[in-house]
Amino acid sequence: MNGEEFGVVILGGGMTGLSAAYRLEQEGVDYCLFESEERVGGLCRSEKADGFTFDYAGHLLHFLNAETEKFVKEVVEEVLVAHNRRAWVYSNGAYTRYPFQRNLHGLPDSIIKECVLAYVEADIDRGKEHKGDFQSWAISTFGDGIARHFMIPYNRKMWVTEPDRLTCDWMGRFVPDTNPVDIISGAFSPSTEEVGYNVQFFYPQKGGIEVVVNSIASKLTRLTCKKKVVKIDLETKYVDFEDGSSCSYKGLISTIPLPELTSCLSAAPRSMKGSCARLIHTSVLDVNIGFSVADLTDKHWVYVPEPEIPFYRIGFPHNFSPLLVPQGKTSAYAEISYRGSHRWNEETLVSLVLSGMNKMGFAVSESDVEVVKIMDIKYAYVIYDSNREKSLEAINEYLEANGIRTAGRFGAWSYLSMEDSIRDGIKAAESFIH
Secondary structure: OOOEEEEEEEEOOOHHHHHHHHHHHHHOOOEEEEOOOOOOOHHHOEEEEOOEEEEOOOOOEOOOOHHHHHHHHHHOOOOEEEEEOOEEEEEOOEEEEOOHHHOOEOEOHHHHHHHHHHHHHHHHOOOOOOOOEHHHHHHHHHHHHHHHHHHHHHHHHHHOOOHHHOEOOOOHHHOOOOOHHHHHHHHHOOOOOOOOOOOEEEEEOOOOOHHHHHHHHOOOOOEEOOOOEEEEEOOOOEEEEOOOOEEEEEEEEEOOOHHHHHHHEOOOOHHHHHHHHOOOEEEEEEEEEEEOOOOOOOOOEEEOOOOOOOOOEEEOHHHOOHHHOOOOOEEEEEEEEEOOOOOOOHHHHHHHHHHHHHHOOOOOOHHHEEEEEEEEEEEEEEOOOOOHHHHHHHHHHHHHHOOEEEOOOOOOOOOOOHHHHHHHHHHHHHOOOO
């Protein structure tokens, strides 16, 4: 492939890169997609072990856009099964329906009282300015009670960042709002109304979430794996790969993490690299366990704000599809956030997860464990702090001036769902369709 020229080069074969390539393929645009790993998919891959199938944490399809839903259902060859969400919160020794703020019923009476009274007080003061950080927003919107028992501790665990250092730019549909009627109603009786962007989701009947990316990839004619980019010459528009090969491009779409991209730019100014150094992110240890027990739970996933339990969320893939586990068995994935590096080995992680599950009422022991699969996700969530927006402006200004279009969760450094990632890839591709 030395010296071969393409109209558009796409770096990264995750959901965004594949969607961009598919759109270019549709229009007959000359392109080639390069993926550094042995197979495409990125975080939308699935791993198999002894009859169990595990994704890289929870990856579910939520459709808010009719065109995206149509695209996925047309391109995916496996049956997509619709599920009505069964999501819960575990706090203060009790399970309540998600979202926490609308489903206080079931918590200890003293906590319900605290949350309702603080919400009413906050609602009276609604409209007053807050400092602009997530913690101040949560307190001014939901009151001290809901903020203290869920919003602050949960987001501290997930982002591994103090909530007063987070901006509110990431929230959008990810944090359902509420009103006094719903708060009070949900405090006195179980709510039957489901709210939020993920009330319904779709998941492949078999094969895990990877069947979605594989379906897209199977329709592409120019896709090459095991091609890790090491240098991009912006002046000559050449890309060099780790295996010694290279190619040239007229246009470039990058979906690889921004820090990885900027480290490959041969002539990037120090100021631009400095901006990139100010971008921070969390990593996640996704602890997947296959159990021999048959009736673990019917829940899809549980949010866990409790600080003494190490994982911020736990999900149960066998409830996404019974074909993800051998007959009569179950599975779980627990997500533990960290930043920088971690000190845990597999034995410690399994022990921590089992201990946390038992505190939550799941009667499991080491003897019930059949399979363990630890997935260390380096880039899990981009952190929205006060540096992010200005840093991205400087980075994108430089990249766009040099003909590089970024897209995707880590390429564009945004908090995106799977649907968002698909749409972002298509949008990036369309900027090269004339």
